[in-house]
Amino acid sequence: MTDFFANFLNPEKRLFVGYLISAAFIAVIWLKIAQKKPLIEIVSGFFNYNVWFSKSAIADYKLMIFNQFFLKLLAPILIGQLALTVFIFENMHLLFSRPSSSIPVWMVMLIFTSVLFILDDFSRYLLHRLMHRIPLLWRFHKAHHSATNLTPLTVLRTHPIEAVLFSLRAVIVHSLCLGVCFFFFAGSVSLIEIFGSSVFVVIFHSIGSNLRHSHVNLSYWNWLEKILISPAQHQLHHSISPKHYDCNFGAVFAIWDNIGRSCIVSEKNQVIKFGLKNQSDNAHKLKNLIIGS
Amino acid sequence: MFNKRLTAKAVPLTVVLGSAILISSSAFARSNLYADFPITLKDYSGSATTSVSYKGQMARHALESSLKKLISKGDMSAMQSYYSGDDANRAIIAPATKGDFVIKQSTIGELSNKNLSGKTYKGLVPGWVGSMTGPEVVAFMFEKAAESEGGYDAAHAMDYTQLVSKFLMGAVTYNQAVDNYLDEKLEADNKPNNKPYKDGAAYTGKEHVWDEAFGYFGAPAHTLTISAQDVYNIAKQKDATVADWNYDGKVDLYNEMAFGHAYYASSFDKGGKTTYLHDIVGAYMDGRDLITAANGSALSDSERDELKGYAQTIKTNWEKVIAEAVFKYAGSTYKDMIKIEAILESGGDVSKEWRTYSKHWGELKGFALALQVAGKDMGATSVKLNRLIGYSPLLLGNTQVTGIDSSGEYVQSDAETWGGYMVHMLKVQNLMVDEFGVVARSNDQTAGLSDLVNSLGAKSSAEND
Numbered sequence: 034m035t036d037f038f039a040n041f042l043n044p045e046k047r048l049f050v051g052y053l054i055s056a057a058f059i060a061v062i063w064l065k066i067a068q069k070k071p072l073i074e075i076v077s078g079f080f081n082y083n084v085w086f087s088k089s090a091i092a093d094y095k096l097m098i099f100n101q102f103f104l105k106l107l108a109p110i111l112i113g114q115l116a117l118t119v120f121i122f123e124n125m126h127l128l129f130s131r132p133s134s135s136i137p138v139w140m141v142m143l144i145f146t147s148v149l150f151i152l153d154d155f156s157r158y159l160l161h162r163l164m165h166r167i168p169l170l171w172r173f174h175k176a177h178h179s180a181t182n183l184t185p186l187t188v189l190r191t192h193p194i195e196a197v198l199f200s201l202r203a204v205i206v207h208s209l210c211l212g213v214c215f216f217f218f219a220g221s222v223s224l225i226e227i228f229g230s231s232v233f234v235v236i237f238h239s240i241g242s243n244l245r246h247s248h249v250n251l252s253y254w255n256w257l258e259k260i261l262i263s264p265a266q267h268q269l270h271h272s273i274s275p276k277h278y279d280c281n282f283g284a285v286f287a288i289w290d291n292i293g294r295s296c297i298v299s300e301k302n303q304v305i306k307f308g309l310k311n312q313s314d315n316a317h318k319l320k321n322l323i324i325g326s
Numbered sequence: 327m328f329n330k331r332l333t334a335k336a337v338p339l340t341v342v343l344g345s346a347i348l349i350s351s352s353a354f355a356r357s358n359l360y361a362d363f364p365i366t367l368k369d370y371s372g373s374a375t376t377s378v379s380y381k382g383q384m385a386r387h388a389l390e391s392s393l394k395k396l397i398s399k400g401d402m403s404a405m406q407s408y409y410s411g412d413d414a415n416r417a418i419i420a421p422a423t424k425g426d427f428v429i430k431q432s433t434i435g436e437l438s439n440k441n442l443s444g445k446t447y448k449g450l451v452p453g454w455v456g457s458m459t460g461p462e463v464v465a466f467m468f469e470k471a472a473e474s475e476g477g478y479d480a481a482h483a484m485d486y487t488q489l490v491s492k493f494l495m496g497a498v499t500y501n502q503a504v505d506n507y508l509d510e511k512l513e514a515d516n517k518p519n520n521k522p523y524k525d526g527a528a529y530t531g532k533e534h535v536w537d538e539a540f541g542y543f544g545a546p547a548h549t550l551t552i553s554a555q556d557v558y559n560i561a562k563q564k565d566a567t568v569a570d571w572n573y574d575g576k577v578d579l580y581n582e583m584a585f586g587h588a589y590y591a592s593s594f595d596k597g598g599k600t601t602y603l604h605d606i607v608g609a610y611m612d613g614r615d616l617i618t619a620a621n622g623s624a625l626s627d628s629e630r631d632e633l634k635g636y637a638q639t640i641k642t643n644w645e646k647v648i649a650e651a652v653f654k655y656a657g658s659t660y661k662d663m664i665k666i667e668a669i670l671e672s673g674g675d676v677s678k679e680w681r682t683y684s685k686h687w688g689e690l691k692g693f694a695l696a697l698q699v700a701g702k703d704m705g706a707t708s709v710k711l712n713r714l715i716g717y718s719p720l721l722l723g724n725t726q727v728t729g730i731d732s733s734g735e736y737v738q739s740d741a742e743t744w745g746g747y748m749v750h751m752l753k754v755q756n757l758m759v760d761e762f763g764v765v766a767r768s769n770d771q772t773a774g775l776s777d778l779v780n781s782l783g784a785k786s787s788a789e790n791d
Contacts, residue, residue, distance in 0.1 A: 107786040
């Protein structure tokens with residue numbers, strides 16, 4: 034259970050309580066100023082029983098708890114990370130000369146933190162796109178898309194096999210980044226951190242990443258939505274409407290979607306129905322989420 | 327008079343307490359100084375006042391360190407004289423008096439008139455060209471050193487001063503101690519404790535076996551009373567007052583100087599991560615106390631088992647010291663290769679860095695050879711180590727010495743890329759960690775990488791997009 038609570042207490046996690054509070058704060062400002070909704074309606078919307086105790090949300094919780102146990106089985110993947118990092122570091126010797134002059138530590142930290150963040154985001158986009166485009170992978174990923182109500186906890190509505198793929202992706206990206214950066218910068222490599230987490234990750238989560246899975250359709254200017262994915266754009270990604278299929282795969286940057294011609298900007302006051310076409314309520318049963326209906 | 331129940335409790339309690347006192351008192355009884363152990367030999371009638379004697383071993387240390395100086399001069403007859411000669415007047419070239427660090431002895435004969443050739447490991451030396459025995463390796467290196475300038479062959483990046491010095495430390499002192507004195511000579515029928523080591527000697531068989539093994543390690547007799555840093559300073563001739571424990575104003579090479587692997591143990595231990603020096607000397611001291619306590623009687627099987635336990639502590643730690651040195655110089659060689667590559671890419675002159683590269687590789691190779699002459703089969707570890715290091719450093723043009731021809735000239739062949747050989751050095755470091763569990767890890771080229779992976783690495787997460 035400590036792992037379960039760590040989701041809310043660890044600043045590396047999106048559901049960290051601080052990020053939830055900041056998301057709520059941003060939502061209030063957005064709904065009050067941009068959409069001119071009365072405060073009482075906004076606050077009561079946050080605690081809407083029909084959302085938090087909908088079949089969809091309850092399915093989120095079940096899968097979330099199931100995965101807590103399943104994730105324990107992934108430890109061997111993480112143990113392999115050091116071996117992979119060393120393998121990459123060693124093989125860099127065959128491709129490049131190891132630099133002898135050192136550059137300032139702050140610059141190394143900035144490069145490493147940026148490269149890790151960008152590569153991490155790109156690989157998320159790529160895997161996410163594959164989860165949609167490859168039929169076999171879609172069978173797993175549709176468990177996430179069967180959510181008909183979005184709450185911040187929907188982020189953990191993930192099929193266990195998908196969790197394996199996410200972990201493998203993370204291991205490969207981190208190993209690649211560490212192996213390559215250690216080759217060029219040796220012992221100076223470290224992350225620019227806030228609360229023990231990458232500064233960029235903290236910023237991303239602090240400015241409302243949790244609203245991506247919510248009914249708060251916070252959008253950016255269209256030009257900005259071609260660079261950064263807004264919560265409203267991610268809600269389009271969850272739309273049941275065929276015209277929104279396979280759009281906005283990105284997590285932080287919309288640039289990847291732009292290059293991949295899958296970027297759709299949000300519409301003003303868009304009203305979206307979430308879920309999968311023709312899905313029944315049975316889709317929210319744990320058995321069906323895991324084995325398929 | 328006593329309540330029976332109380333007595334029933336009191337008796338075992340007394341036994342436990344008594345045993346505890348006995349055990350703790352025996353632990354506290356460890357001697358501090360490896361000197362002045364009494365004569366325990368029954369029927370000894372000579373004039374000696376102590377049973378301790380290991381001057382021959384210290385003479386061999388002085389021969390080794392003097393020889394190191396001679397190799398760089400390339401004088402074949404001088405090298406042979408110190409290796410296999412019998413002139414008692416051979417000067418101790420190193421360590422010699424330096425400022426107020428006054429050395430008591432000036433000739434080998436003042437210690438004991440010995441040589442090194444008779445005690446060099448006679449087995450095959452894996453890892454050196456041409457399937458040679460220990461003495462053949464030395465003879466080959468002497469010839470090459472005499473042919474080259476100052477014991478340095480730039481074309482093959484061979485530094486014979488380092489190669490000979492580090493190899494002999496293994497093939498003579500380490501081998502003699504762990505493969506002879508701390509091995510078969512601990513058996514009951516070999517040099518028993520109830521007989522003199524040899525006729526007329528003031529010491530028993532086992533006393534002298536143990537003392538000779540101690541001498542080969544090269545630690546000062548008072549090591550347990552001083553720090554690893556102190557022993558290091560003694561070896562570097564920085565501090566005569568710490569060395570001179572008998573306050574005669576001179577440093578006695580017999581039992582006040584630090585030599586050989588004891589010096590290397592101190593160099594690693596002073597970093598604070600390891601305690602090889604004191605663990606080894608402590609085990610020597612415990613073993614010597616045990617033999618002395620037998621008071622001239624033959625050791626029982628259980629006493630010999632205990633003694634073998636101390637011997638094992640010594641062997642394991644000694645091996646680790648050499649493995650630490652292999653680790654360290656693999657790291658130095660790697661760093662030299664980064665520098666050389668950078669200079670070559672900018673079109674500069676690498677002769678100075680090439681000299682350092684050759685020196686460090688010579689130390690690496692010498693220690694790697696030393697590791698393999700303990701008289702035990704290291705199996706696949708030995709094969710891996712020798713293949714990774716090769717018969718020479720990687721030379722310009724990505725060639726390496728792969729053998730010798732019929733006239734003893736080196737044969738070169740295409741080998742690894744520059745980066746590939748650097749990876750070999752990393753793998754040598756990994757091998758020392760995996761097979762010997764080295765801890766001090768000087769010049770660790772992947773230091774911090776595993777910590778980075780642990781702290782920044784991926785964590786399992788089911789977070790979706």
